[in-house]
Amino acid sequence: MTANPIAETVTSLMPRARAELAELVAFRSVADPAQFPKSECEAAAAWVADALRTEGFQDVAVLDTPDGTQSVYGLLPGPEGAPTVLLYAHYDVQPPLDEAAWLSPPFELTDREGRWYGRGAADCKGGFLMHLLALRALKANGGVPVTVKVIAEGSEEQGTGGLERYAEARPELLAADSVVIGDAGNFRLGLPTVTATLRGMTLLRVQIDTLQGNLHSGQFGGAAPDALAALIRVLDSLRAEDGSTTVDGLAADATWDGIDYTEADFRKDAKVLDGVGLIGGGSVADRIWARPAITVLGIDAPSVVGATPSVQASARALVSLRVAPGQDAGEATRLLTEHVEKHTPWGARVAVEQIGQGQPFRADTSSPAYTAMAEAMSVAYPGQEMQTAGQGGSIPLCNTLAALYPQAEILLIGLSEPEAQIHAVNESVSPDELARLSVAEAHFLINYARSKQS
Template structure:
């Protein structure tokens, strides 16, 4: 098979990939200075820039984006008249959450049970190494047969839109014939998958106030309006008895027609406790990929330890709504705001602020780039390509689709269910990293060949 030499080269590059991923994971690159120093992001961005420079990329730059973060850009020229492919990943990561719940330090890549553990190992520092490994393998076999642009974002997890706004202000920078977003994941380990849909996201902060200050619950409780109780009632109104999302005006009846997700597989992947039911009704795929879903991701309230018997004067929460293709993030934010205000009891004062948003995305899976990727995945995995949705969002996708309507956008990556991205003990499968690096290298070859054949036909 034509990819056998490439496969051997990719395999030989894996020890280097592990060493470099360990270094990249060691940087606590959470793009939120309220929690982590900016230096972690600066070190990660500098590492990516240096890596691109070492691979012969030109015009390597740290782009200062409008949200105060940096994205890393580089351009690797190919043969004259060759197509251009843009490779995307991000170096920023989610906070580690409860560090005591990690079985190994979150910012120290640790091998355990055949997987590599560490924050960002799969999402998405592993994606950076996937791109680098694919390009290094091609370099040892004559080089990439096309022009390659790489963009590595610095604030994807925060949803603050820095790279989107930068791209809109510099539309020529990321122009490409095909775009490979390395921030998705296989349906499960060993099943080669492209993602056809992404849910968008609305992140809203809600604040409730009822009193000028906390009051003694024995002296005033039962009559004084409790802000925390008001907030709990408001949040409870966002779901029905089954747990399905019930934001007023937001349709939650969509169905999924692609690959199905058996309930027993989902329970295992999500690590649902025995005896605990799943939320919502209908197919798992429909609930995950075709309907909006609301999640309360944080609450400001007194912790149990140290709490006093008081009626609370204020309380707050951070609420996320994921929305599938067919929904608009701005309209969703309006509906969520109206719902929360209407649900507030006792005339409580309510403040709602948008903290982040991203539009849903729908890919064209009939494009020539998908055909080339299907062949590449078949070479790397020995299996046919599967098409699935993803519940997460990648805000840049819609920006790129709007700026470059003729570009073919593909979503692949390392965030399969066992990776447990955004949770404690995030990990990456080194076998998936190897196979996807090979698939990307083969894809770049096949795509260049297909574009050349089309041009001469």
């Protein structure tokens, strides 16, 4: 990193940032009370609110959103006439999955091989610390040149839409000239990247019933309709022979024209086992950034251990559909529902319940904010040119903000590069990446303020 006062300040602040991230990671803030107490999320929200107050933010508020979770808001006034920039992150996290598979406790920030390990370290508690570091560096070097709003969401990972509904009801709250979403990541560790597109998502719970109760498979098997077998057939109908997604009526042939993602790099990033092929057709970037993708997230069925010789009366699955940029999530939900109903065999009773949805997003990369960010990235990553990539995941708030504030310039950066292994066991963040992106964000705010004055 090129020596400059902001970079030097960020470096000096890293021990404090590490201690604060450890405190924040310790909260088991999974926004699902069936898995962790709601009090864990509430405590994390209170921590974020206190951090904003300590930084001099005004009007700090813990907002009760319609989905029963909390988001945290704060305002840091800038010079008169300065533009307003909204900084976004979320403090809720994915569940830890198999805690025994973690090499260190998931909710205890642990240093190992130059990285900090812990659930949420990169996605996205580290993103909140990135914002704080950038602002602290600016304060130590002449002040923050823009008005800053911060919003930290409490249910992004659940996709239940609480903050979106809250913002729609109070559109003045998050109004800004530019928005920095700190929930994306560099295409490769050390390669400065902004994310130009996001896939949307819809989440459906599919229930199939065939019998009043389970039956002895020897006495009734062969004629009695098996709900689990029916569910398996439905789920299999959602993929073609090559594994590509096939939802009746939903286009799945778009192409990506940005940065290339080689199969070799993807196999390494995804840790695909030797001899196992990738699924789908087209380039890797086509498949993960430009096209829809089905994933079966879970199935309610008897476990192998303790299973009895029974024909199953009921079976249930949780199905995720990532919706490609340019497609409408509501229409995709309708098509997926109709597909499931059409492909349910034997006249079995099927019920489809939507439990989450978010629209895809496409940014305007020609805006002045992107020029300001490119210049900032060149300072934080000397000798590197900013790249533009897609992201297969969803951040539902992006489309809400774009609809509410059509003139706002929205940028997506963050700490979730491939080595971070977000949503998996042993999630981690690179402290070097945290420092560089904090420097980049600080310089972006300087550049953006200057661009609005000219």
